[in-house]
Amino acid sequence: MRASFVFSEVITGLRRNVTMTIAMILTTAISLGLLGGGLLVVRLIDKMQTLYSDKVEVSVYLTNDVSANDKNCSQQPCAGLRDELTQTSGVESVTFENRDQAYARFKQIFSSQPELIKLARPEALPASFHVKLTDQSRSDVIIKAFTGKPGVRSVDDQGQFLNRFFDVLNGVRNATFAVALVQALAALLLISNTIQVSAYTRRTEVGIMRLVGATRWYTQLPFLLEAVVAGLIGSVLAVVLLVVAKIAFLDKVLQAPIQSGVIPELGMLDIVYVSPWLFLVAAAISAFTGYVTLRLYVRL
Amino acid sequence: MVVGSLSEDHGLVNRDGGMPRPAQGRTKRNTRTTCPRRPGYISPSGEQTSSEWTQVDSPLVIRLEHVTKVYKTTPRPALQDVSVDVVKGEFVFLIGPSGSGKSTFLRLLLREEVPSKGRVYVSNFDVARMARRRVPRLRQSIGCVFQDFRLLVNKTVAENVAFALEVIGKPRHTIRKVVPEVLQLVGLEGKANRMPHELSGGEQQRVAIARAFVNRPLVLLADEPTGNLDPDTSQDIMLLLERINRTGTTVLMATHDHSIVDSMRRRVVELDQGRVIRDDARGVYGVGR
Known part of the structure; x- marks a missing residue:
């Protein structure tokens, strides 16, 4: 196989119908960009799950009465609740946070919004137990057991809030994948069409090649490679798209939550991690489409 | 019985330089026999021949055995x-x-x-039954010429010829050597860099x-090679x-050109409605018809 021959055939093939090639590349790029975006969301979810898995707590908020009068949980019912919590199976640790500590934490969290701090009074914040669990799924047991107990105002599972957030992210991911799929279909049809057009414009060459005894590889490889090269250019473009989207959009919109550590940052490394998959998907899909097209529609 | 096969040995490189020689008497022979020969075979010239006749000098290159071809679209056989x-x-x-x-x-x-129906042999290829992936090898041992030339209009004369070698993977140095040789053989030396549209028919x-x-x-197959040309050309x-x-x-030429057939006095196989109606060793174009 003479590489230079095949290569020059590919170049002329791509040049010969530039408009189709560009359409093919752009569609592929958008499709793969969306796929890449979806994969990045998947990575974000993974990161967040590891980030929060050991931090998610069940908060048992105490009534106003307890919050006001029992600063170090030495009286009943606070002390009793603490003992009970500690003895519940699946509980790793129980920390008491009194009203002043809660207020201090509040001030710290909202340090960037002084007007909010001005509005808040320590009296509005309840004392609470922060219950760390060895097994996150055990949170239901705590909620059931302690809701409505004397001295308990409410039991709050931070995990549930987080799950809602993950649901949103999963939805975003699914929607991205769905649109990517539709785009991929469009890309597929374009690839197939481009190959057919390309085979038609080169029918004389291909006819002669067949006649002089060129093997299937020689006659078909240029067409296949044409599709693969366009696919790869598309995937490179998709990666560029992702980088631009990260720098120009994501980094700016999510600046605050990223800095406060609520949302893990999606770095260039994540894009680097995702892009080989895009290249692979592009090459595999375009080669496959090309092969099927040549088999079904083009008599070579 | 041996039917010499040259399909593996009709290399491009002409070892002595100059014109290629007839391949008779070459020592390298393929011993595979796919073109069986029965005793009492009638040679094209009509004589009864012994089996030795085929072994040394005149191996069969093409054989059609009771071939019938029916196309799906028409009930009448194209060949019968x-x-x-x-x-x-x-x-x-x-x-x-x-x-x-x-x-x-x-x-x-x-x-x-x-x-x-029937069987087709070319050299040592059992054409009708061979695997598809071997078809390119068969075609590499057959040259084809058509009425409409079928040149690539965007390639020069030399590039057109080289193309046939490039696509079967011949090395570049071989191509550089044999293309000028063959252009000289056909009388086109000096026109290697012309474009097809600059040439006469x-x-x-x-x-x-x-x-x-x-x-x-x-084998060289020529399908009406003079169909578009004036008598002198x-x-x-x-x-x-x-x-x-x-x-x-071996040259097999399909033609309508009476004067050429008549002047050459070569073997003539005449087909009519898919049947061989005449096979003359030194024929002319249908006299009594």
């Missing part, structure tokens, strides 16, 4: 019980009116079509012949085909 043998080095005219089956005959040899056909011959095929092309035939290449 056709048996033809062609010996290495022969020059055969295939004549007959349009629709008599000449094209089908040629397409069967190239395995563009598969016979409905006769010259274009020479390019096509050069391209068909550059890989030194066993046709004569020149025929001289060229004769010259190629003298190198040992």
Whole structure:
């Protein structure tokens, strides 16, 4: 196989119908960009799950009465609740946070919004137990057991809030994948069409090649490679798209939550991690489409 | 019994330089026999022959055995019980009116079509039954020339000829060597860098012949090669085909051109409605018809 021959055939093939090639590349790029975006969301979810898995707590908020009068949980019912919590199976640790500590934490969290701090009074914040669990799924047991107990105002599972957030992210991911799929279909049809057009414009060459005894590889490889090269250019473009989207959009919109550590940052490394998959998907899909097209529609 | 096969040994490199020699008497022979020969075989010239006759000098290159070809679209067979043998080095005219089956005959040899019945052999290829992936090898041992030349308009003369070698993976140094040789053989030295549209019809056909011959095929199939040419130019092309035939290449030419067939006095196989109605060793174009 003479590489230079095949290569020059590919170049002329791509040049010969530039408009189709560009359409093919752009569609592929958008499709793969969306796929890449979806994969990045998947990575974000993974990161967040590891980030929060050991931090998610069940908060048992105490009534106003307890919050006001029992600063170090030495009286009943606070002390009793603490003992009970500690003895519940699946509980790793129980920390008491009194009203002043809660207020201090509040001030710290909202340090960037002084007007909010001005509005808040320590009296509005309840004392609470922060219950760390060895097994996150055990949170239901705590909620059931302690809701409505004397001295308990409410039991709050931070995990549930987080799950809602993950649901949103999963939805975003699914929607991205769905649109990517539709785009991929469009890309597929374009690839197939481009190959057919390309085979038609080169029918004389291909006819002669067949006649002089060129093997299937020689006659078909240029067409296949044409599709693969366009696919790869598309995937490179998709990666560029992702980088631009990260720098120009994501980094700016999510600046605050990223800095406060609520949302893990999606770095260039994540894009680097995702892009080989895009290249692979592009090459595999375009080669496959090309092969099927040549088999079904083009008599070579 | 041995039927010499040259398909593996019709290399491009002409070891002595100059014209290729007829391949008779070469020592390297393929011993595989796929072109069986029965005792009492009648040679094209009509004599009864012994089996030795085939072994040394005149191996069969083409054999059609009771070939029938029916196309799906028409009930009438394009070829009906056709048996033809062609010996290495022969020059055969295939004549007959349009629709008599000449094209089908040629397409069967190239395995563009598969016979409905019967068997087709070219050299040591069992054409109808061979695996698809071996078809390129078969075609590499057959050269083809057409009425409409089929040159690549965006390539020069030399590039057109080189193309036939490039696409079968011949190394570049071989191509650089043999392309000028074959252009000289067909009388186009000095026109290597012309574009096809700058050439006359006769010259274009020479390019096509050069391209068909550059890989030194066993068989040259010519489908109405003079159909688009004036009588004088046709004569020149025929001289060229004769010259190629003298190198040992079997030439099978489908034609309507009476004067050429009559003047050459070569073997004539005439087809009519898919049947062989005449097979003369030194024939003319249908006298009594």
